[in-house]
Amino acid sequence: MFRPGPQHSMHIRRESLKPMSQRFAEAIEDLAKGIGAGSFRSEAEISQGVIKRILHELGWPVFNVQVVAPEFKIGTRKVDYALCHPAGKPSVLVEVKDLGKADNRGQKQLFEYCFHQGVPIAVLTDGREWSFFLPSGQGSYEERRFARLDFIEDDARHAAETCEKYLNFDRVKSGEARRQAERDYEAFRRQKEAASNYASVWRRLLAGPDPLLLDLFSEEVGNETGVRPEPESAARFIRRQAGAAVASPGKSKRKRTTRRKVAPVPAPGGSDDPPSLTFRGEIETFKTGAEVLVAVFEKLASLDPDFCKRYSERHRGKVRLYVAKSRGHLYPGRHRPTSSSHRLPGGWWLATHYSNPGKVQRVREACEVAGLKFGRDVIVHIPVGSRKGRTP
Template sequence: MSKRFAETIEELAKGIGAGSFRSEAEISQGVIKRVLHELGWPVFNVRVVAPEFKIGARKVDYALCHPAGKPSVLVEVKDLGKADSRGQKQLFEYCFHQGVPIAVLTDGREWSFFLPSGQGSYQERRFARLDLIDDDSVAAVEILERYLAFDRVKSDEGRRCAERDYDAVRRQREAASNYASVWRRLLAGPDPLLLELFSEEVGNETGVRPEPESAAKFIRRQAQAAVASQDGSKRTRTKRRKVTPVPAKVGPGDPPSLTFRGETETFKSGAEVLVAVFDKLASLDPDFCKRYPEQHSGKKRRYVARSRDLLYPGRPQPAASHRLPGGWWLATHCDNPSKVKRIMRACEVAGFKFGRDVIIHIPVGSRTRKTDQSTTG
């Protein structure tokens, strides 16, 4: 890995954070082209790095070609905050006509990597993502070089890595979708290994190892209580919040809302939507809070942590936070676009499909995203 490349990423991240790139053209020239140069691409050879590459009646921002004139990677560039589902649809339409192995959608800050030949929705065909501001510069360089380095594209190693990583993400998503049912089955049994582990921990804590049947009864009761809690959650929520049918369309003036598995709740703020989503996912999957910070954390802070102090390091008094099931803490002090992004990533970690299993409406303002978050898929 090039140390200079990591320094370039840090410099670009500062510029993006300071608002130095004010349009799609400035992002394309000041960020994307510079990154491609660091990756070894001959950016002034328009047969290799082809700008405004024509595909049918449309044009994609960059086609990275090998051999010259034959696209191996398509890169679509958007304004900051606009690399959303609409951009994904547009990019995949390009890929359908051209048949490229790798597609990249970026607004300069966020980079999403897709395998067009994969299965499922656009989101399900994304195999990697990075954020130049939130992610460590070394990790960002590793991801960019893994798939987009000129030498790796020429040798076809970038494509092979993309296919392997897509397959790994797909298997993990399938595994995650079964976490809750497997966990309930282990508790209801209980599984001999779980019973042994529980008995051993009780013995270590108290000096007295419990009778096997007593321990098994306790574990089964916990499973029954968890199922009863989930079954009764609808009745509880109707007392706390207004529950309405899924709205056909949500406008900017409508209140923030969450539709989870077909049931819609309205809230007073985006922060309440964020809390509700993380509460639900953490309640369904005991390991969710552990996996989320392992996959998604900032350079100097965590958005989900065991200690509240880790959410806002360096601040004399911790900012807004919420205690999640299992003793974890969630940072809730962030702008609405960041809330949307964290919810999308939470869905990935938990194995839920954003836009189908989890649908949200959080007003995000006119300069960042003015999309209908209730229909994002």
């Protein structure tokens, strides 16, 4: 008979004292190492070694085949797992594939199951990559995907939070997982709709150029060189970047196809929508763009005590700092009202006086420092068609 020794018992107590989210993130890190090392070589090994462990961590009774139903029969076919509530009634379908095989063919097969069963959430995974779908959504399979994870590439905490949102046993039972999936799908759909207008908006901004874009460009040149360019000189340069097709719309289509490519300015949401922040699926609205900028930096500084230090070392102007230990280093030689800066956790200061595109750029940089994906983990909407949200 096994009797746990003192060290074994102490280890169990230490593990039980860890918050569930931390334990789950550590489990995902452990699985990611195993996947990277080739420990799961077949669909069956992925199903038993990865999927069941994830479901167990999320509170599912994996040995109750009426709740976690393996090889669930739908018509003449079988789906790998049906997560049921009440027992025998699927709330989530999970289709498992070999590594690298969770592709379009797998999506088609999964959606055929869903159409027969009317399931709120569908998951396609090869153990490493996880795709979450809302079968009742509109459009193609890809357009109904509202979340995606990669256990190896993504931060384990983010992966744990995402799985918790959509697959936690209690959240599925209460219906909150389905409601969250519907909200996130709708947010994703709106972001994609906005993205379809990026190119035309960007061309219009360059052709003007838009006053905010001109202001941002001039401010950044001033930050780097200490000399703010003359407005007309800066405007001529910006117009040249649009290429001949934008500067001279009457020229041939052939020349339009050879214009220089430029990076699009993020413009999620409609111009009439209030400034907003979507942080890992949770949406908040604000009165000004500066409040969005502050909210992003406050969240990241609270999550990571070293974030501000790393950001300050990587991103700064030539004659000023964007994040500094001293407020005076944010606007050296300039008088700015106290509303142009904000105190962050850890005694750091954040400069908030930027044009709206400038605020978006600071958020991009913050995501890069924090290891988050801008446009997915962090989505900001700061209207660029007006001066709404700009600090004095």
